[in-house]
Amino acid sequence: MKSVKIIVCGLGRVGREFIRLLADGADDLEKRYGLHFIICSAADIGGAAITESEAGLDAPQLLIHIRNGGAVENFGRYGRPGLTGEQAIRQAHAGVLIETTPTNLTHGEPAKTHVLAAIEKHMEVVSANKGPFVLFYRELHESARKNNCGLHISAATAAALPTLDVGRVCLAGTRVLSIQGILNGTTNYILTEMGHKGTSYEAALKQAQEMGIAETNPDYDVLGKDTANKMILICNRVFNAYFGLSDITVQGITEVTQEVIAQAAGQGRVIKLIGSAEASGGKIHLEVAPKLLDKGHPLAGVNGSEKAITYVTDTMGTITVTGGKSSPVGAAAALLKDLINAFVQE
Amino acid sequence: MKSVKIIVCGLGRVGREFIRLLADGADDLEKRYGLHFIICSAADIGGAAITESEAGLDAPQLLIHIRNGGAVENFGRYGRPGLTGEQAIRQAHAGVLIETTPTNLTHGEPAKTHVLAAIEKHMEVVSANKGPFVLFYRELHESARKNNCGLHISAATAAALPTLDVGRVCLAGTRVLSIQGILNGTTNYILTEMGHKGTSYEAALKQAQEMGIAETNPDYDVLGKDTANKMILICNRVFNAYFGLSDITVQGITEVTQEVIAQAAGQGRVIKLIGSAEASGGKIHLEVAPKLLDKGHPLAGVNGSEKAITYVTDTMGTITVTGGKSSPVGAAAALLKDLINAFVQE
Numbered sequence: 001m002k003s004v005k006i007i008v009c010g011l012g013r014v015g016r017e018f019i020r021l022l023a024d025g026a027d028d029l030e031k032r033y034g035l036h037f038i039i040c041s042a043a044d045i046g047g048a049a050i051t052e053s054e055a056g057l058d059a060p061q062l063l064i065h066i067r068n069g070g071a072v073e074n075f076g077r078y079g080r081p082g083l084t085g086e087q088a089i090r091q092a093h094a095g096v097l098i099e100t101t102p103t104n105l106t107h108g109e110p111a112k113t114h115v116l117a118a119i120e121k122h123m124e125v126v127s128a129n130k131g132p133f134v135l136f137y138r139e140l141h142e143s144a145r146k147n148n149c150g151l152h153i154s155a156a157t158a159a160a161l162p163t164l165d166v167g168r169v170c171l172a173g174t175r176v177l178s179i180q181g182i183l184n185g186t187t188n189y190i191l192t193e194m195g196h197k198g199t200s201y202e203a204a205l206k207q208a209q210e211m212g213i214a215e216t217n218p219d220y221d222v223l224g225k226d227t228a229n230k231m232i233l234i235c236n237r238v239f240n241a242y243f244g245l246s247d248i249t250v251q252g253i254t255e256v257t258q259e260v261i262a263q264a265a266g267q268g269r270v271i272k273l274i275g276s277a278e279a280s281g282g283k284i285h286l287e288v289a290p291k292l293l294d295k296g297h298p299l300a301g302v303n304g305s306e307k308a309i310t311y312v313t314d315t316m317g318t319i320t321v322t323g324g325k326s327s328p329v330g331a332a333a334a335l336l337k338d339l340i341n342a343f344v345q346e
Numbered sequence: 347m348k349s350v351k352i353i354v355c356g357l358g359r360v361g362r363e364f365i366r367l368l369a370d371g372a373d374d375l376e377k378r379y380g381l382h383f384i385i386c387s388a389a390d391i392g393g394a395a396i397t398e399s400e401a402g403l404d405a406p407q408l409l410i411h412i413r414n415g416g417a418v419e420n421f422g423r424y425g426r427p428g429l430t431g432e433q434a435i436r437q438a439h440a441g442v443l444i445e446t447t448p449t450n451l452t453h454g455e456p457a458k459t460h461v462l463a464a465i466e467k468h469m470e471v472v473s474a475n476k477g478p479f480v481l482f483y484r485e486l487h488e489s490a491r492k493n494n495c496g497l498h499i500s501a502a503t504a505a506a507l508p509t510l511d512v513g514r515v516c517l518a519g520t521r522v523l524s525i526q527g528i529l530n531g532t533t534n535y536i537l538t539e540m541g542h543k544g545t546s547y548e549a550a551l552k553q554a555q556e557m558g559i560a561e562t563n564p565d566y567d568v569l570g571k572d573t574a575n576k577m578i579l580i581c582n583r584v585f586n587a588y589f590g591l592s593d594i595t596v597q598g599i600t601e602v603t604q605e606v607i608a609q610a611a612g613q614g615r616v617i618k619l620i621g622s623a624e625a626s627g628g629k630i631h632l633e634v635a636p637k638l639l640d641k642g643h644p645l646a647g648v649n650g651s652e653k654a655i656t657y658v659t660d661t662m663g664t665i666t667v668t669g670g671k672s673s674p675v676g677a678a679a680a681l682l683k684d685l686i687n688a689f690v691q692e
Binding site: 021025028029032033160161162165166169170171172173174175240298301310313315316317318319320321322323324325329330332333334336337339340341344 | 367371374375378379506507508511512515516517518519520521586644647656659661662663664665666667668669670671675676678679680682683685686687690
């Protein structure tokens with residue numbers, strides 16, 4: 001049995017679901033993987049809870065406290081009002097940072113500071129937060145390598161859809177020639193509705209908003225930014241590169257009309273918002289744009305809010321993975337997966 | 347840089363392709379994974395080649411020798427006519443066995459002896475051979491665990507389709523509720539032809555045989571045995587169990603008529619040969635049988651000789667992976683993948 005001490009920064013829906021998975025699955029995780037996880041600290045916007053006891057924080061009690069509206073910094077004698085995530089990381093004797101604070105794509109904070117503090121302490125980093133990795137991947141990757149710690153960002157790259165595991169583990173030793181992904185559920189839902197029901201873009205968007213699939217301000221999704229961010233993360237890990245947002249041309253779905261979709265359907269084709277990477281002439285070209293796909297294309301049948309990614313390789317042919325729950329539970333499960341895989345080897 | 351010494355047992359098409367991948371990819375593997383592979387022995391039916399030199403056997407020269415019709419036991423001063431695979435494993439200072447001898451599903455030999463000899467020497471085992479793992483999984487798994495060595499059998503379970511990596515790595519920490527797989531390209535090709543072109547079973551089989559997709563004696567494929575074997579291997583690894591062939595009910599496609607397929611199509615459904623595992627009531631029920639799938643089922647659109655597997659989980663939803671080259675190169679690439687992943691950790 002191996003004991004692994006963790007700190008959870010960010011107690012929004014994903015962070016809380018993650019703690020619940022750890023609490024509910026504790027026995028099972030010990031039995032199946034020989035891993036015993038100890039939450040030695042949890043931090044949120046107003047402070048943290050922290051303990052030096054070998055048992056760690058009582059996860060079920062902490063969840064009840066939070067569900068009852070309590071703040072983590074008031075969690076009994078462990079609460080430390082005002083203690084920041086960074087301070088908690090520096091004080092706690094944790095081996096892993098679980099980073100689930102809200103994503104910021106301008107400065108990456110507070111996650112960037114958390115990740116750097118964790119790297120400095122030679123901790124493994126498991127993140128659902130895209131920000132620091134989209135904006136500062138080179139800096140973080142180089143620091144992590146110097147300090148011999150791993151960066152695990154499955155939960156930030158389409159969560160339960162195993163984009164990175166397939167690209168890095170399942171395809172190890174192959175040369176990836178191209179990647180095509182449907183990485184954003186909102187835009188795929190809108191395009192599917194437009195294609196299947198003849199709905200206009202505006203009506204499909206409105207419907208997605210009413211169903212909670214699209215945000216009130218849908219720009220991040222419909223302008224292709226979310227897909228672009230995920231492509232940056234995936235391509236940096238799969239190609240071992242340092243791409244940034246300036247390396248990718250991005251076009252969203254706001255100019256896709258019902259007429260264009262109907263015309264495509266008449267030719268037996270569909271329009272999907274595709275994030276793509278093409279290796280050619282020693283370079284890798286990144287793009288996000290609506291694309292016409294033939295019916296036989298592996299991504300043509302990926303409908304509704306479902307996501308998928310296709311890798312074309314030299315020696316293994318074409319491999320497509322589809323599905324994965326899009327929810328806080330799915331993201332939390334992706335965090336747990338990365339956490340387990342960081343410590344288990346076959 | 348980490349040096350890894352290997353022995354390759356079996357120099358059929360898969361074994362030779364594997365050596366070619368190592369030879370062609372040597373620089374790339376060192377650069378990307380920090381791994382330097384040394385072939386210290388290679389064995390086939392008539393004997394072996396073996397060396398104690400730190401450089402190992404010259405892989406490009408060995409391939410030329412074999413392509414020119416030479417036997418491995420006559421490979422210059424390294425050749426040892428009559429040296430068996432088992433003897434070579436015992437003599438060579440290898441850390442990994444690459445097992446690619448022909449699969450035998452009655453006694454599992456010579457692979458079983460090879461694998462046990464390798465385990466005894468605390469070597470990692472990477473196998474494209476199903477035999478020993480279908481027939482003697484409990485014995486091999488327990489020995490391997492006692493000797494602290496890993497069994498890596500991706501190449502035996504649908505090769506380039508990452509059935510096991512998805513089930514074990516991508517879904518780590520989830521509970522797998524069910525598995526459904528199209529794991530045999532020959533039967534899927536026959537059923538697809540019958541469905542798309544109205545061909546009879548006999549005509550579709552004949553055509554598959556003429557194209558080299560089906561064997562002259564097609565029983566192993568069409569009776570569902572290949573699918574059953576792959577399901578045993580997959581389920582034992584994913585559920586950490588010891589299933590054998592007596593635990594799975596198996597029905598092939600020989601009684602699927604064109605009429606039944608046409609009737610299904612009339613209802614918007616397709617018939618596929620499905621290997622399935624269902625967890626219910628604390629037990630796991632294994633079956634191979636032709637199944638009616640609705641058009642929306644993730645496996646309904648998997649056509650021709652393509653393969654796919656769907657996992658239904660508690661926390662990540664449903665994940666399907668499709669594709670992967672069915673060829674000696676694809677199998678060799680799966681061996682290489684397992685070899686790399688046995689030594690690299692993020």
